[in-house]
Amino acid sequence: MKGRPPRWIPRAVVLVALLLASGCAMVGVRHIAHKDYTAQRRSDVLNTRALSDSTVQSLNVVALSRDQCAENFTRCTNTLLYSDGLDDERRLSALAELWLAFAMQSDRSRQGEAIGDIALDAYLQSARYAYAYLFYTARAPGERAFETRQSQVLDFYNYAAQRAVMSFFKLLPTLGTDWERAPVAGWNLLKPNSDVYLGSSERIPRELIPAEGLRFSGLRDVYRRDGFGSEFVAIGAHAADDGPWREPNYVPLTAALQFPGDTLQSVLDTRDVRVYAKNPYLDSTIALNGHTIPLAANFTAPYGIWLAQSGFAQESLRSLFGRGGLTRPRVLLMQPYNPNRLTVIMLHGLASSPEAWINVVNEVMGDEQLRRTYQVWEVYYPTNVPVAVNLMQIRKALDETLHHFDPSGHAVASNHIVLVGHSMGGVLARLLVSSSDDKLWGVIQERPNLSDEQRQKLRQRLAPYFQFEPMPQVTRAVFLAAPHRGTPVAQWTLARWVGSLIRLPLTLLEEGKNIVSATQGKNAESGTPARIPNSIDNLSNEDPFIKASSTLPIAPTVRYHTIVGLYKTKGPLTESDDGVVPYVSAHLDGADSELSVPSWHDVQETPQAIIELRRILRLHASLLHCLWQEGVSEANLERPECTADAH
Structure with missing residues (x-):
């Protein structure tokens, strides 16, 4: 027909395009600024509310995306847990962050309010996967001492522990003293192990304040110790006026969660959790699962709150x-x-x-x-x-x-x-x-x-x-x-x-x-x-x-x-x-x-x-x-x- 191009021309165009594509580089290189590199390496759900690059890469390995995980969280976590292609460290660290992201999204509690069971369960899931990563993978924590990923996972654990411990603390007054195991959000809370002393023979605080978010005016420096566990200020009752001395009723407390088990699988299967409440003035380390690790501490926070409220x-x-x-x-x-x-x-x-x-x-x-x-x-x-x-x-x-x-x-x-x-x-x-x-x-x-x-x-x-x-x-x-x-x-x-x-x-x-x-x-x-x-x-x-x-x-x-x-x-x-x-x-x-x-x-x-x-x-x-x-x-x-x- 007049005006219509010959049939061979479109075919020729396609052939030329294929030839040109095969000759193009499929990988490009670009340079990014140092601040962007650092932000990309260190960003995670805690500081940007977005998943870390390490977790996104782990999702890619099992053919998942962030959007797919948001749409069907259960399918996403099960795929990560049971798919081949990931070693235990990558699998557990990704699960720790995903569960923490889910917990933070589900946590609608305001300051002073109890955390809902769905969010509490998610915080405990996150802490357990982080705990398994730290202590039940092939490498010991000391072998990963210089790795950014271990620092991130430790932060996931510490924050999840902080939120869970605050929820457990609100439950304690209802349990009395004669108990060994209490059901909480589908878990079994085992009786805490504590060496914290608040004066006047008190060992249970009347108030517990997370130290992580506190900032003080009037104090030049905040002295803390990096390590394992979540930092708190424990506040006791006012001392009786029976002598000129006043024992401190504002003391530092570092809390850690332990998930009992002898093997990785037994830890992942357990629904038991025990709280360790440690006095960092007495304890500089904590022994867990055959490892002796540095205990986190904030020594300034109790002093600052005491002065601010005095x-x-x-x-x-x-x-x-x-x-x-x-x-x-x-x-x-x-x-x-x-x-x-x-x-x-x-x-x-x-x-x-x-x-x-x-x-x-x-x-x-x-x-x-x-x-x-x-x-x-x-x-x-x-x-x-x-x-x-x-x-x-x-x-x-x-x-x-x-x-x-x-x-x-x-x-x-x-x-x-x-x-x-x-x-x-x-x-x-x-x-x-x-x-x-x-x-x-x-x-x-x-x-x-x-x-x-x-x-x-x-x-x-x-x-x-x-x-x-x-x-x-x-x-x-x-x-x-x-x-x-x-x-x-x-x-x-x-x-x-x-x-x-x-x-x-x-x-x-x-x-x-x-x-x-x-x-x-x-x-x-x-x-x-x-x-x-x-x-x-x-x-x-x-x-x-x-x-x-x-x-x-x-x-x-x-x-x-x-x-x-x-x-x-x-x-x-x-x-x-x-x-x-x-x-x-x-x-x-x-x-x-x-x-x-x-x-x-x-x-x-x-x-x-x-x-x-x-x-x-x-x-x-x-x-x-x-x-x-x-x-x-x-x-x-x-x-x-x-x-x-x-x-």
Whole structure:
């Protein structure tokens, strides 16, 4: 027909196309940016909500796609589980991620609500496949130590364990104490194995908070340990007010799920699961199925939540101005008591609280070596009362606390204690390691007409405040910006105005009035006792008590160090100050070391001061190790075999 091309032409076009196609490269190469490469290698369902590249490739091997898995999840997982072409590691790791993705999609619970059975079952399936990958494949975890995939699977396990443990925790109150096995979402929950202690003989928290999503303002660093298990903050009930000590009711807890079985198939078949709740201060590893593996931990989270919920700032100000709040010293344990760890006792300053040590405690206990060696106690005391009263009450509180935890006094925790005091807390710390002898009686203005019997009774009454010996348990002290000789700032108009607002506790007022009346008599004009000095009065460089106490000798068995702040230094060191405390007041002759830090009065929070405190604590521990291990007497701790490892 006219206009129609010959029949051979279309055939020729097809033939040419086939020839051209056969000559084209079927594989292309392109370069991607480093950030894209890293993102592709490390992305998974936890950080992008999309399946990892490794899981997608495993699906490709068994002729599946993400869309097919989304349409028929059961068929997808069964195909993965039973198809040839994948080794156990690829199969189990892909199943762990697929089940986790399904669990996260099914989990509609809000914060504080119970997880539905479908989602809980999926989380447990994910954790079990991850567990099987880690411990029941041909290679041990250590053989995959540098592989990204193992890190991903460990994250899958830890997150699935976190969600499951939160669900189990909500179930515990309904189970009571006499149970061994409880049905949950088609699984059998076996009775947990726990070594977590929350004080006051409590072992079951009243609240459990996942640490993974917590962020803190005010803390410079978060100290945690990577490893196996999910990190929590366990919160116990408030301690009974039956002594001056307070055991910690905010503690770290690391949870792990175990799926019993001797073989891979028995683990994949089991519907039993056991929770391990571990105290990371005691446990750095966990033993599972013949493997000893590092235990994950978050040491900052409990401390951060405790501080955030404490209300210390408001309470300390109410206490200062006599508006309620604290009336007696408390000894706050930052970790569960451990008789085999050395004790560091910290004392804050005027108008302050444990918040003065926010970063100090976190940085010290974030140090792995120091955490294994020390436990921290913080003395929280009312800062409105006179120094002599606080000294007596703090000493009593510490003595009662030490005796409560170690009646014999032989534990490591009760000996070679380190005192650390800032500002007024530094003054108190120095007096705790000093001997008064009879040097403070001159501060008392006795009435000239007192009889010998009256004078003796008066001295008996005042002895707890003005006559004391060093704490024998303390062998080292660190004083930070401490006004040992007082400060002229206490005489400034503003300071005197603030001092006039301070109100002393009623019990102290009554006791003080009786003492002042006995020593000074009645004011001739008003007929009222003379005014009782408060803490700001005591910190004046003109105060009789501070002047007399500054000359008291520190016990020869105590090594001590000073850290001072220098604010806008001009001229020689002896004329400098930290904005509040003059250098000449903070300086102590005979100190083992002295560090000057460019800082305002809150020098304890500076990185330089914290590094120095760490150094001192390492030195202290090293010398004691020499003492205990090498048989060197305390008098010879400066011998070379002791000092070689101390720095």
